[in-house]
Amino acid sequence: MRHSLPFLGDTRYTPPMLQPSEAAALLFLLAVSQPGGLVRPELADSVIPAPRQINLTDSKIVLDHNWKVETAPELAGNIAIRWLLKDFAEFHGLALDKGAGRRTIRLSVRPGAVSTGAPAEIDRQAYALRIEPDRIEITGNGQPGLLYGVQTLVQLARRDLGGLLVVPAGIIEDWPALPLRFLHWDAQQHQDRIETLKRYLDWAARLKANMIAFQLEDKFEFPSHPVIGAPGAYTTAQLQELVDYALERHIQIVPMIQAPAHFSWALKHPEFAELRSDGNNYQANTCDPRAMRLIFDLYDDVIQATKGVEYLFVSTDEIYYAGIDPRCGRPYTPENRSLAWVEFVKQAHEHVAKKRGRNMLIWGEYPLLAEHVKLLPADVIDGVSMEEDYLAEEQKLGMRQLLYVWTQGVELHFPDYLGAEGREGWRPGHLERVGEQIAKHRLWAGKPVGVFGAAWDASGLHNEAFWLGWSAAAQWGWSPGKIPWERHMAEFLRLYYGPSAESMSEIYRLMQHQARAWERSWDRVPSRVRGPAYGNSRGKGIGVQRWDETLDPPPLPSLPSLKRAAGWREKHNALIAGVRLRREENERLALLLETNLGKFDRNRYNLEVFLSIAHFIDRHWRLVDAMAQADRLLADAEAESTGSRHDVAAGRMVAAYNRIDRLVKERAEGLRHLRAVWEKSRYPRGQTVGGREFLNINDDSKDYWAQRRPDMSYLTAPEESIGLDKWCADLRQVMESYAKQHNVTLKEILPGDEDE
Numbered sequence: 063m064r065h066s067l068p069f070l071g072d073t074r075y076t077p078p079m080l081q082p083s084e085a086a087a088l089l090f091l092l093a094v095s096q097p098g099g100l101v102r103p104e105l106a107d108s109v110i111p112a113p114r115q116i117n118l119t120d121s122k123i124v125l126d127h128n129w130k131v132e133t134a135p136e137l138a139g140n141i142a143i144r145w146l147l148k149d150f151a152e153f154h155g156l157a158l159d160k161g162a163g164r165r166t167i168r169l170s171v172r173p174g175a176v177s178t179g180a181p182a183e184i185d186r187q188a189y190a191l192r193i194e195p196d197r198i199e200i201t202g203n204g205q206p207g208l209l210y211g212v213q214t215l216v217q218l219a220r221r222d223l224g225g226l227l228v229v230p231a232g233i234i235e236d237w238p239a240l241p242l243r244f245l246h247w248d249a250q251q252h253q254d255r256i257e258t259l260k261r262y263l264d265w266a267a268r269l270k271a272n273m274i275a276f277q278l279e280d281k282f283e284f285p286s287h288p289v290i291g292a293p294g295a296y297t298t299a300q301l302q303e304l305v306d307y308a309l310e311r312h313i314q315i316v317p318m319i320q321a322p323a324h325f326s327w328a329l330k331h332p333e334f335a336e337l338r339s340d341g342n343n344y345q346a347n348t349c350d351p352r353a354m355r356l357i358f359d360l361y362d363d364v365i366q367a368t369k370g371v372e373y374l375f376v377s378t379d380e381i382y383y384a385g386i387d388p389r390c391g392r393p394y395t396p397e398n399r400s401l402a403w404v405e406f407v408k409q410a411h412e413h414v415a416k417k418r419g420r421n422m423l424i425w426g427e428y429p430l431l432a433e434h435v436k437l438l439p440a441d442v443i444d445g446v447s448m449e450e451d452y453l454a455e456e457q458k459l460g461m462r463q464l465l466y467v468w469t470q471g472v473e474l475h476f477p478d479y480l481g482a483e484g485r486e487g488w489r490p491g492h493l494e495r496v497g498e499q500i501a502k503h504r505l506w507a508g509k510p511v512g513v514f515g516a517a518w519d520a521s522g523l524h525n526e527a528f529w530l531g532w533s534a535a536a537q538w539g540w541s542p543g544k545i546p547w548e549r550h551m552a553e554f555l556r557l558y559y560g561p562s563a564e565s566m567s568e569i570y571r572l573m574q575h576q577a578r579a580w581e582r583s584w585d586r587v588p589s590r591v592r593g594p595a596y597g598n599s600r601g602k603g604i605g606v607q608r609w610d611e612t613l614d615p616p617p618l619p620s621l622p623s624l625k626r627a628a629g630w631r632e633k634h635n636a637l638i639a640g641v642r643l644r645r646e647e648n649e650r651l652a653l654l655l656e657t658n659l660g661k662f663d664r665n666r667y668n669l670e671v672f673l674s675i676a677h678f679i680d681r682h683w684r685l686v687d688a689m690a691q692a693d694r695l696l697a698d699a700e701a702e703s704t705g706s707r708h709d710v711a712a713g714r715m716v717a718a719y720n721r722i723d724r725l726v727k728e729r730a731e732g733l734r735h736l737r738a739v740w741e742k743s744r745y746p747r748g749q750t751v752g753g754r755e756f757l758n759i760n761d762d763s764k765d766y767w768a769q770r771r772p773d774m775s776y777l778t779a780p781e782e783s784i785g786l787d788k789w790c791a792d793l794r795q796v797m798e799s800y801a802k803q804h805n806v807t808l809k810e811i812l813p814g815d816e817d818e
Contacts, residue, residue, distance in 0.1 A: 108553045109217035110533060111238075111270055111540035118232035123193055125156060125219060125227045128163030134170055141310050142169055142202075142209040149216045149268075153560070153664070154227050167198040167215075171208050175201040178237045187272075188237035191215060193229055203237075206312040210236070210270050217557060242512025243539035244273040244316075244464065245532045248519035249281045250327070251747075251768040253294065258525075258743040259304055265529070267311040268557070269536035273512065274308065275375055277318040277519075278364065280327040285366075286359040290328045293751035301367040309370050316423070317364035318375035321357045322346035322406060323382065328356070330759035339387045342596050343759065348406045349390035358413045365418050374420040375445070376410045378403065383602050384429055400431040404438060411439040423464070426452055428599050435459070445514055453508050462509045465539070467496045468516040469531025474767060475577035475675055476527050477517075479551075479570060482578065491574075493547040496534045501543030513539030522768025522776060524740055526671040530554055530570070560664040565654050572651040573672060576679050579644055583637055583686065584611035584780055595765060608765045611780040613686075615789045616693035616718075619796055622803060624703040624711060630693050638690045641683050648680040667742065674739040678777065681732050685725045685781065692718035708804035715797045716809050723790045729778055737774050748772030 133143055146169070150156045158167065176188040186204025189211030200215060202208030214236065218229045245266055247259075254262070266274065282301060283291040296304075301315075308315045320327070322345050328334060329343040337356060339347040346353040361374060385402030386394050407424055414422045421441070427448035435455035446466040447453060456463065469492040470477045480491040490498075500513060515535020517528040533554045534547070555566040586609045594605035613634070617627040631638065655673040659666060699714035737746075748756040748771075758772035770776045801808045 111537045113236040115235040118230040121231040122228040130161035183241040191234040238540040244514040248277040271536045293754045298367040316373040347387040399429040464514040470517040500538040520766040526668045612783040688721040
């Protein structure tokens with residue numbers, strides 16, 4: 063179910079030649095994010111997500127120390143009040159708790175205050191915001207609505223051209239189109255620190271998201287089977303602490319357990335070897351009652367640690383080989399494969415829904431056949447409904463669905479949020495696609511109860527790269543089709559980074575362009591260290607070729623003539639020719655990031671992460687440049703040797719050596735710097751805790767980028783595959799032998815020696 067855009071062409075980043083959609087995004091950004099505040103009054107209603115009913119005027123109400131907060135006694139200490147005070151102080155520098163004037167902001171909860179005509183689970187999220195010269199009223203139909211009304215007021219407040227904090231007078235009445243708005247937090251390749259997760263919850267609440275699909279994998283202790291939990295995994299107490307923190311913000315953290323497929327995080331342990339389907343650790347043998355008991359034990363563990371949550375996500379993701387194990391005792395046919403899938407869902411439903419009282423979500427996809435949908439429990443929620451012909455059968459059952467969208471699949475370093483030129487012309491980015499998919503989703507003909515904004519962790523991206531995508535799912539899950547993607551992007555950048563941030567749209571474009579150029583810079587070759595994967599959705603036995611990213615190093619000279627193989631420069635000519643432009647782009651990106659880092663504090667860490675990625679990618683461009691220079695120098699050495707200028711030839715080799723050796727030695731330091739930045743928000747990857755080491759046996763079914771190494775060195779694996787450490791050692795041996803042969807004294811080999 064992971065997704066990514068096809069290969070993108072080697073387009074150049076040219077800020078003056080923006081596509082129309084990009085130019086519109088920049089114009090929106092300029093309109094709402096300039097220092098000094100609002101430029102156009104009609105943009106005052108720009109909040110995320112966009113409100114349903116807006117009746118605002120051009121009249122501006124000034125917010126200052128003359129305002130105070132009032133509320134009913136029963137709401138004393140309520141999260142909505144605390145958040146109103148906190149965000150006005152942090153975002154706007156206004157201490158409302160110290161206000162002593164006669165103007166009041168009053169918060170209250172009154173069922174039916176907003177007439178929605180919607181089901182109760184939507185109705186309680188409704189709110190009314192009335193802004194008058196001396197009084198602001200925030201009234202929620204329920205407590206979730208009250209918090210959402212507070213968030214709208216916080217976002218409406220802007221600094222005008224005179225520096226005054228103002229809000230437009232008028233009325234907003236608002237409620238969501240869909241009751242459940244899921245953001246996907248996938249921990250398969252990393253583990254966030256507790257304080258990081260709490261910050262994520264705060265921002266999810268600001269976006270009015272109310273569901274987190276927490277894909278835990280082995281990042282939970284699983285008390286019934288403690289061998290499964292990775293070293294340092296969240297404890298039951300820690301997970302419940304997060305759940306309680308989320309519930310106060312009207313968010314449910316829904317455990318998402320990948321099983322029986324994508325189950326190597328548990329089946330990799332020798333204790334469960336007999337439960338592997340067909341002997342492979344990708345999938346459990348659901349025909350074995352012991353495998354089902356294991357899965358249900360894991361369900362029970364997370365249910366015990368998430369008290370107060372109403373849902374459990376029983377992942378039926380990519381169960382390619384349901385019923386394949388010979389011990390199942392029936393032919394492995396498409397029909398039996400589908401029936402085995404259905405049987406797993408029915409058994410899980412019996413345990414989760416009937417015995418444990420949790421609403422159960424599934425992925426409705428291959429190998430399920432449409433004619434078997436009718437066999438499913440009607441009260442499960444289908445989180446994807448992958449095949450179009452499932453819908454008619456689900457409608458007969460009255461089954462509910464989520465509108466599934468994704469903003470990250472297998473892209474490296476940074477998602478493709480914005481459009482780009484590809485082999486088949488201009489392709490829309492994730493933002494545009496997500497907005498259109500939610501607004502025009504075929505499941506509107508069914509019974510959609512929510513949206514699911516997927517952001518898969520398979521490529522090991524930092525979560526700070528996901529916020530624009532998460533915000534898009536939250537935006538259009540609340541108000542489908544209400545605003546264009548360009549405006550959403552502009553409003554997100556203003557909200558997340560603050561009004562003093564500059565050129566954020568350009569930063570996102572450059573981040574994307576640098577990431578895609580980095581991907582294209584490598585040769586993709588059949589893996590030298592990993593055999594074919596187990597298979598794919600077309601059936602077991604076909605296998606999936608694994609690929610590695612690598613480059614050939616410049617050919618080394620051979621003795622006695624320093625002759626070299628030809629053709630390296632010609633093979634990599636396009637890459638070499640583009641390096642200077644790539645470096646110029648990266649320099650511009652780093653400058654913009656550094657400038658913003660010095661200007662504001664709101665989500666400053668996000669820019670630190672982006673800058674660490676920019677530095678990491680820039681080092682790659684310097685390495686490619688150094689390899690090109692080394693190739694030229696070694697060609698010169700061969701020519702000088704032919705002319706018997708042996709001292710000059712030796713000098714050329716020394717210069718080539720120094721160019722590469724310096725960057726080889728920088729590799730470890732560069733990775734240490736990136737790790738230091740990323741580990742401010744997450745625990746060390748593949749960490750050892752209490753003497754217990756991480757067991758690194760990966761999912762055999764996929765070629766996931768970040769699974770190649772247990773630590774963060776998966777990022778440097780392509781460079782390591784070039785073999786430049788050995789290249790330097792071999793070149794040094796040639797240099798020393800050549801110098802001895804021709805009685806030449808080598809210049810001292812130092813990293814700074816760049817001359818012949």
